Amino acid sequence: MLEYKKRELSPEQREELLRALKSRFEKNMNRHKSIEWAKLEAKLEANTEKLWSLNEMELTGGEPDVVGHDNKTGKYIFYDCSAESPKGRRHICYDREALESRKEHKPENSAIGMAATMGIELLTETQYRDLQKLGNFDTKTSSWLKTPSEIRKLGGAIFADFRYGNVFVYHNGVESYYGGRGVRCSIRI
Incomplete structure (x- = not known):
């Protein structure tokens, strides 16, 4: 044990x-x-x-x-509150299921997995928009967001960034990962 x-x-x-x-x-x-x-x-x-x-x-x-x-x-x-998506939490897919579904070029971890290990939560879309009211974040990177279950069930996940003076929320397949996409999180104490 x-x-x-x-x-x-x-x-x-x-x-x-x-x-x-x-x-x-x-x-x-x-x-x-x-x-x-x-x-x-x-x-x-x-x-x-x-x-x-x-x-x-x-x-x-x-x-x-x-x-x-x-x-x-x-x-x-x-x-x-890092200017760009946290460097040590980039190049990851959305969750464990997505990670296991990749046949080649698997990332080392997933957004959900990292957050769970660290005892923190992914930002929701609302929280991400609230963060952007405090400054300009993710002007060169993007961040996975907590995805509504109905989107995840269909194989997708959402992420966001800040470009052209606006917050953009997009979708992607959960198994996708990019060097410039990471995960922003929150914690309540």
């Missing part, structure tokens, strides 16, 4: 991540005008497993930043 390994950062990793998050928080106040760092930091320090997930987002190039606070649940909402 495999032993479950707790997802926890070392004290040094935790401090390094918190420094990076605080620096990004201070540089991008337009993303979270009504949020106080001290309250957010306390919440982060109390959620070690979620902090591990944020670190995974950071390590794969997502540059996670807080973009909101859910007053009903008290949770803070983080999105990948």
Whole structure:
């Protein structure tokens, strides 16, 4: 029987991540005008497993930043805020079924698989459009989005990018992958 390994950062990793998050928080106040760092930091320090997930987002190039606070649940909402789709999460197909269906030139992973391993969620179309209100993201890349089940059942998935001053949402076969397409995610803490 495999032993479950707790997802926890070392004290040094935790401090390094918190420094990076605080620096990004201070540089991008337009993303979270009504949020106080001290309250957010306390919440982060109390959620070690979620902090591990944020670190995974950071390590794969997502540059996670807080973009909101859910007053009903008290949770803070983080999105990948890197200018382009996270570099360490590109060149992937949509999900495991798509990955297994490829006969040749299989990518190493899938968007859904990576997100599940990291303990994070793919952005929905609505969340992606909300992200674009905070800046211009994916002007050279694109990102897989959480796909409605009725589209996925037909073998498709959706992705989006920002071109010509507009958000464009497209469809593709789930087994497709490109060097410039990755996955943007979110986490609630």
